[in-house]
Amino acid sequence: xxxxxxxxxxxxxxxxxxxxxxxxxxxxxxxxxxxxxxxxxxxxxxxxxxxxxxxxxxxxxxxxxxxxxxxxxxxxxxxxxxxxxxxxxxxxxxxxxxxxxxxxxxxxxxxxxxxxxxxxxxxxxxxxxxxxxxxxxxxxxxxxxxxxxxxxxxxxxxxxxxxxxxxxxxxxxxxxxxxxxxxxxxxxxxxxxxxxxxxxxxxxxxxxxxxxxxxxxxxxxxxxxxxxxxxxxxxxxxxxxxxxxxxxxxxxxxxxxxxxxxxxxxxxxxxxxxxxxxxxxxxxxxxxxxxxxxxxxxxxxxxxxxxxxxxxxxxxxxxxxxxxxxxxxxxxxxxxxxxxxxxxxxxxxxxxxxxxxxxxxxxxxxxxxxxxxxxxxxxxxxxxxxxxxxxxxxxxxxxxxxxxxxxxxxxxxxxxxxxxxxxxxxxxxxxxxxxxxxxxxxxxxxxxxxxxxxxxxxxxxxxxxxxxxxxxxxxxxxxxxxxxxxxxxxxxxx
Amino acid sequence: xxxxxxxxxxxxxxxxxxxxxxxxxxxxxxxxxxxxxxxxxxxxxxxxxxxxxxxxxxxxxxxxxxxxxxxxxxxxxxxxxxxxxxxxxxxxxxxxxxxxxxxxxxxxxxxxxxxxxxxxxxxxxxxxxxxxxxxxxxxxxxxxxxxxxxxxxxxxxxxxxxxxxxxxxxxxxxxxxxxxxxxxxxxxxxxxxxxxxxxxxxxxxxxxxxxxxxxxxxxxxxxxxxxxxxxxxxxxxxxxxxxxxxxxxxxxxxxxxxxxxxxxxxxxxxxxxxxxxxxxxxxxxxxxxxxxxxxxxxxxxxxxxxxxxxxxxxxxxxxxxxxxxxxxxxxxxxxxxxxxxxxxxxxxxxxxxxxxxxxxxxxxxxxxxxxxxxxxxxxxxxxxxxxxxxxxxxxxxxxxxxxxxxxxxxxxxxxxxxxxxxxxxxxxxxxxxxxxxxxxxxxxxxxxxxxxxxxxxxxxxxxxxxxxxxxxxxxxxxxxxxxxxxxxxxxxxxxxxxxxxxx
Numbered sequence: 001x002x003x004x005x006x007x008x009x010x011x012x013x014x015x016x017x018x019x020x021x022x023x024x025x026x027x028x029x030x031x032x033x034x035x036x037x038x039x040x041x042x043x044x045x046x047x048x049x050x051x052x053x054x055x056x057x058x059x060x061x062x063x064x065x066x067x068x069x070x071x072x073x074x075x076x077x078x079x080x081x082x083x084x085x086x087x088x089x090x091x092x093x094x095x096x097x098x099x100x101x102x103x104x105x106x107x108x109x110x111x112x113x114x115x116x117x118x119x120x121x122x123x124x125x126x127x128x129x130x131x132x133x134x135x136x137x138x139x140x141x142x143x144x145x146x147x148x149x150x151x152x153x154x155x156x157x158x159x160x161x162x163x164x165x166x167x168x169x170x171x172x173x174x175x176x177x178x179x180x181x182x183x184x185x186x187x188x189x190x191x192x193x194x195x196x197x198x199x200x201x202x203x204x205x206x207x208x209x210x211x212x213x214x215x216x217x218x219x220x221x222x223x224x225x226x227x228x229x230x231x232x233x234x235x236x237x238x239x240x241x242x243x244x245x246x247x248x249x250x251x252x253x254x255x256x257x258x259x260x261x262x263x264x265x266x267x268x269x270x271x272x273x274x275x276x277x278x279x280x281x282x283x284x285x286x287x288x289x290x291x292x293x294x295x296x297x298x299x300x301x302x303x304x305x306x307x308x309x310x311x312x313x314x315x316x317x318x319x320x321x322x323x324x325x326x327x328x329x330x331x332x333x334x335x336x337x338x339x340x341x342x343x344x345x346x347x348x349x350x351x352x353x354x355x356x357x358x359x360x361x362x363x364x365x366x367x368x369x370x371x372x373x374x375x376x377x378x379x380x381x382x383x384x385x386x387x388x389x390x391x392x393x394x395x396x397x398x399x400x401x402x403x404x405x406x407x408x409x410x411x412x413x414x415x416x417x418x419x420x421x422x423x424x425x426x427x428x429x430x431x432x433x434x435x436x437x438x439x440x441x442x443x444x445x446x447x448x449x450x451x452x453x454x455x456x457x458x459x460x461x462x463x464x465x466x467x468x469x470x471x472x473x474x475x476x477x478x479x480x481x482x483x484x485x486x487x488x489x490x491x492x493x494x
Numbered sequence: 495x496x497x498x499x500x501x502x503x504x505x506x507x508x509x510x511x512x513x514x515x516x517x518x519x520x521x522x523x524x525x526x527x528x529x530x531x532x533x534x535x536x537x538x539x540x541x542x543x544x545x546x547x548x549x550x551x552x553x554x555x556x557x558x559x560x561x562x563x564x565x566x567x568x569x570x571x572x573x574x575x576x577x578x579x580x581x582x583x584x585x586x587x588x589x590x591x592x593x594x595x596x597x598x599x600x601x602x603x604x605x606x607x608x609x610x611x612x613x614x615x616x617x618x619x620x621x622x623x624x625x626x627x628x629x630x631x632x633x634x635x636x637x638x639x640x641x642x643x644x645x646x647x648x649x650x651x652x653x654x655x656x657x658x659x660x661x662x663x664x665x666x667x668x669x670x671x672x673x674x675x676x677x678x679x680x681x682x683x684x685x686x687x688x689x690x691x692x693x694x695x696x697x698x699x700x701x702x703x704x705x706x707x708x709x710x711x712x713x714x715x716x717x718x719x720x721x722x723x724x725x726x727x728x729x730x731x732x733x734x735x736x737x738x739x740x741x742x743x744x745x746x747x748x749x750x751x752x753x754x755x756x757x758x759x760x761x762x763x764x765x766x767x768x769x770x771x772x773x774x775x776x777x778x779x780x781x782x783x784x785x786x787x788x789x790x791x792x793x794x795x796x797x798x799x800x801x802x803x804x805x806x807x808x809x810x811x812x813x814x815x816x817x818x819x820x821x822x823x824x825x826x827x828x829x830x831x832x833x834x835x836x837x838x839x840x841x842x843x844x845x846x847x848x849x850x851x852x853x854x855x856x857x858x859x860x861x862x863x864x865x866x867x868x869x870x871x872x873x874x875x876x877x878x879x880x881x882x883x884x885x886x887x888x889x890x891x892x893x894x895x896x897x898x899x900x901x902x903x904x905x906x907x908x909x910x911x912x913x914x915x916x917x918x919x920x921x922x923x924x925x926x927x928x929x930x931x932x933x934x935x936x937x938x939x940x941x942x943x944x945x946x947x948x949x950x951x952x953x954x955x956x957x958x959x960x961x962x963x964x965x966x967x968x969x970x971x972x973x974x975x976x977x978x979x980x981x982x983x984x985x986x987x988x989x990x991x992x993x994x995x996x997x
Contacts, residue, residue, distance in 0.1 A: 080558075081556075081557060081558045087557070089557070094557065097557070099556065099557070099558075100551070100556075101551055101556070103558060203558075203560060204558065204559070204560050205558040205559075206558050207557040207558050208557075208558060208799075210798070211798035211799050212798035238562065239560060239562060240560050240562075241560065241561065241562055241563065241799060241800050241801055242798075242799065242800075242801060318795060319795075319798050321592075321793075322590050322592050322601070322602050322793070322795070324601075325592060325594065325600065325601020325602060326555040326557070326599060326600050326601050328594060328596075328601060330596050330599070330654070331554055331555065331556075331599055332556070344595075344596060344652075348594055368793065371592070371793035371794075371795050372791050372793055373791045373793075376793075376794075376795070380795060
């Protein structure tokens with residue numbers, strides 16, 4: 001058995017029993033990473049840091065009481081600022097940027113003894129659903145359609161994270177989710193990913209995309225791993241004003257496997273026109289699994305769902321247009337070479353034209369447009385109102401006793417890289433149709449692999465929970481995971 | 495209750511070539527909040543530090559950095575609001591004002607457009623004894639200051655200093671209630687005085703601690719009254735905003751120039767373009783800052799990094815309970831308790847240090863006499879030496895001692911000036927100095943009588959003249975004072991001289 005295929009929970013137990021060492025575990029991952037350049041998952045490898053952290057973890061594990069993540073090798077999405085290590089949000093505009101500070105999330109992980117293997121690929125500034133907007137080139141899904149060599153997307157924006165976890169290059173990876181960027185790639189690669197309640201995890205030191213929607217979370221091989229990993233990431237951070245000062249319960253202890261009498265809502269609005277039959281069938285199977293586990297299945301209505309995607313694609317770009325204004329060539333990152341006579345305006349224009357890819361430019365322009373005088377009320381303000389209504393939809397069903405909501409995670413299985421290249425950008429945005437509502441409402445949502453489609457590609461379902469109720473949400477996901485018994489692994493081709 | 499009845503001053507009228515015009519002025523004052531740390535970062539606000547030393551990761555907008563509100567700055571804004579008798583908004587919120595400029599590292603300024611922390615208030619601006627303009631405050635909001643671009647170090651490069659970036663400002667917005675250049679300067683002065691009393695802004699205009707944007711328009715007489723009745727701005731002229739002035743003199747000059755510029759355009763049949771202008775003190779004129787094509791669209795929207803600011807009424811009440819006595823109240827009290835004139839009370843309350851000093855001198859003593867000594871002797875001397883009252887070599891207790899010696903008749907006013915000089919240069923307890931150096935006033939009529947007799951005996955010709963012209967009796971008083979080394983009580987000398995001369 002190769003150690004890199006362990007789950008976090010398995011490795012934790014083996015490390016604590018001193019059956020394995022973190023150094024061996026880390027070496028196993030580093031070897032797997034070096035053999036997996038074809039996946040394009042890691043954009044910056046940090047083997048020296050990893051081994052140093054692994055040795056320190058082993059020393060710590062010699063005494064009892066080491067934290068759960070002590071000695072566990074992880075991948076870190078490039079959106080997280082890691083001190084002294086390139087952190088450039090997969091964008092050319094941050095080329096060469098090495099922060100002088102460590103994000104709160106990675107600080108917590110490293111304080112808990114976790115090992116950083118390197119930085120993971122992603123869509124530029126987390127804008128994208130296929131990892132194709134990365135300045136490093138796309139990451140590749142380790143899964144392939146049966147009998148096909150077509151390279152598939154690992155999803156996005158946390159595509160590198162998903163690819164790395166699915167291919168056993170690391171035991172878990174950090175992701176961030178603004179409109180589905182953890183859950184969609186998790187579903188595309190047959191792994192688990194949870195976006196926690198907005199405010200559960202500090203955003204400090206994570207390159208901002210859309211501040212009111214961004215939330216970091218773990219991407220793992222199992223629901224238990226997600227619980228362990230999320231536990232270590234969570235908690236109040238005085239450096240993030242939107243971080244909630246709310247106690248973090250023991251998420252792993254919540255995994256009782258007992259959901260008898262719990263009410264699972266099935267929102268009728270998520271049954272979209274033209275939804276592939278396989279997605280529909282998967283959803284139905286998921287519903288049956290929950291019912292078989294003793295849950296009460298209830299049809300619910302979230303009437304404003306259809307306005308979520310347009311509202312999201314106003315709010316997220318609006319915030320992004322402002323958040324990305326700081327990348328101007330003045331202070332750090334890329335600055336364009338200027339011609340004789342060029343002034344500050346030319347410096348801005350050339351720097352940003354060279355530094356930002358087309359999707360980022362598109363969203364900055366959309367965001368600038370919707371915030372501009374004369375359009376603010378029609379777009380941004382209206383989107384904010386829609387957002388409030390979407391939030392109220394959820395509050396209403398939760399108030400009526402619904403414990404969690406089960407939906408598809410994605411409208412399809414992973415698609416081919418380049419397949420959407422010529423499509424209308426809105427088609428790509430449709431990938432987020434089941435996930436954006438959760439970000440708009442600030443709720444926790446988890447994607448769990450439930451089955452394979454006809455071509456052998458993983459499909460996932462999404463569970464949406466009450467705010468601050470990640471414990472119960474993960475328990476529901478745990479039940480779904482056990483019932484689905486998803487054990488398939490991609491066949492190694494890389 | 496403070497009685498603050500006053501008459502309204504007449505608005506400034508400018509005679510144009512065709513007819514009369516009145517001025518309408520509203521101001522936005524940017525006052526740097528007195529705070530050791532910036533509005534959203536812990537970096538220092540010390541003035542004059544080496545460039546880019548008071549800069550945190552947040553201030554220079556490193557990726558992933560987030561603002562955290564400095565609660566003390568909020569307290570200062572609330573205190574300012576209370577000092578201006580303004581509405582305190584228990585819920586306010588921060589917005590982003592987006593624009594690109596190298597001294598604005600985030601690419602946006604965090605401000606409060608939609609929900610400011612302080613609402614409507616007022617300031618009484620005195621324009622003379624019993625005459626004052628009530629200027630309504632529309633709002634006060636908190637916002638970040640920008641950094642500084644430096645263009646004169648290198649011919650090809652510009653530099654930025656982010657020390658000031660993110661420093662907390664209060665923008666205090668008035669209604670268009672100011673009616674002339676002098677009123678505008680007086681308004682800034684009064685606001686500055688109140689802020690300094692409150693300790694919420696140092697008010698150092700030279701350091702850019704207090705800066706003013708001035709909105710100027712002109713209208714025909716009668717129009718302003720229509721505006722006040724209806725609050726409908728259409729009765730007023732189109733305004734121009736003169737940005738970023740940090741001198742009272744320039745504010746007055748700029749308003750005067752701008753008003754005349756607008757009048758000239760209007761009388762020529764032209765119309766005023768609403769725009770932002772800059773005052774050039776060298777040329778004494780205002781000029782347009784940017785053309786319409788370059789007009790900024792700031793794309794304000796609520797800052798998603800900051801939750802709405804909620805404060806508790808009890809917290810506001812706690813601040814209200816620690817409010818200092820403010821200039822209007824202090825001045826009224828000085829007039830009532832110490833019998834001061836309006837002018838003296840104004841002078842003595844202009845600065846808190848002076849008011850405190852005066853009060854220490856006057857407490858339990860002759861208030862008018864204390865005021866005279868503080869204003870004439872002390873202030874005069876400090877000004878001559880270029881010193882601040884805080885550095886005065888003569889303490890309030892020492893000056894109080896001098897005043898007390900005068901009141902008790904122990905020393906004459908003339909001797910008191912000598913005594914003041916001794917205390918100023920050598921220090922010491924005034925009463926002890928008087929005792930030790932024999933400076934006491936001679937009130938023994940026997941001794942004075944002897945001196946008077948001697949002078950009369952020595953100057954028979956003068957005696958004759960004085961009998962013809964009683965005004966010449968003063969000459970004898972002077973001679974006696976001289977003979978007694980100035981220590982004779984002048985009143986006693988006068989009485990005796992008159993008696994002996996038979997006047």
